[in-house]
Amino acid sequence: MENTRGRKSSREKILDAAAELVAEIGAGRLTLDAVAERAGLSKGGLLYNFPSKDALLQAMIQRMIDQVTESREALRAQMEPGPNLEARLATKTLLNMCCGGKMQEVATGLMVATAENPRLLDPVRTVIAETLDRLKANSDDLDAALLGWLAVEGLSNLEMHNLSPFSDQDRERIVQLINRLLTKGIAS
């Protein structure tokens, strides 16, 4: 059991290191040596935990997905009731990630996967499809829900590639806009 605990801790350290490095040096420059050094172990140790680079990237993606899911379910409890709850929850989750400090892990996995092996995005595709299903099943105003969701996707994509032209003020305004859209809908 101590083994398991030890292994887990190393795995986490490695995933943290990888995410940090992607943010710092770019997705295409991620090397196993760099990850190992940052994580405080040798390359051999790294490859002991993840038998290939691909396995490491896969784990990065999976952790990202898990974090988003966890975060969503944690937020679900705190949501005040009202229309388009699922959509409001989805936007809040993404906003929490991308405007809080956690954006790193959300973005970096995607970027590495896109760079090295687009197939790694398959699980992400599934999650997104599930999100759409949930929205379709649970929205009072699907039009507003779709637009709101897409807008948050757009915003977080801009942020994660550092392409966002928005000031904190702009962003705050946009968040309020989306909430207004989700609660009041599009003018008929």
Next chain:
Amino acid sequence: MENTRGRKSSREKILDAAAELVAEIGAGRLTLDAVAERAGLSKGGLLYNFPSKDALLQAMIQRMIDQVTESREALRAQMEPGPNLEARLATKTLLNMCCGGKMQEVATGLMVATAENPRLLDPVRTVIAETLDRLKANSDDLDAALLGWLAVEGLSNLEMHNLSPFSDQDRERIVQLINRLLTKGIAS
């Protein structure tokens, strides 16, 4: 001048080849040898046209920007007057790119740049900032314009990474939604 014509044609072939390859094998796997072979010339010929890989990537980005700009200005003439013209134009331009066949060139440049040298995204940053400025300056209903623009950004990002869960039908609906948003605004 014939030189220029010849060079231009080769340059175009090379840029096309690079864009195709990125779409096929992933942004991080783009090699000069592969581009040269696909473009139908030698590596020497490729490096004669673009003295370094970085120069090639830069040109990919620039061509992408030029295509978006051209497309926008071409569409501008055909727009029917009405509120939020600039925002409707922006969305129509992006939709034309991402739902038509031209999405490839729009996306691939971004992906390679993100993978290999994030600095190459600088000009893209500028374009996006300019777009926001144009929206702010020319929108009757800035709220709707911002939301619509972000939604199209979100949609096109999903499409360009092949993450989109939308059917053609869904997409059609979303486009109409955005247009309704831009013409009628958010319910107060």
Next chain:
DNA sequence: GCAACTAAACCGTCCAGTCGGTATATAAAT
């Protein structure tokens, strides 16, 4: 005669993955 290449060898570097070895712990055998 020059621009725009071709063809192919070559160099230096980077990097994923391999492999033999080590340290520690726990268990089994004597």
Next chain:
DNA sequence: ATTTATATACCGACTGGACGGTTTAGTTGC
């Protein structure tokens, strides 16, 4: 109690191939 065995977790030198870029010598078409 001591040796032996086994498994876990890790080290780090090394290999082999890929890749960006250079060079050189020759070719083609205007």
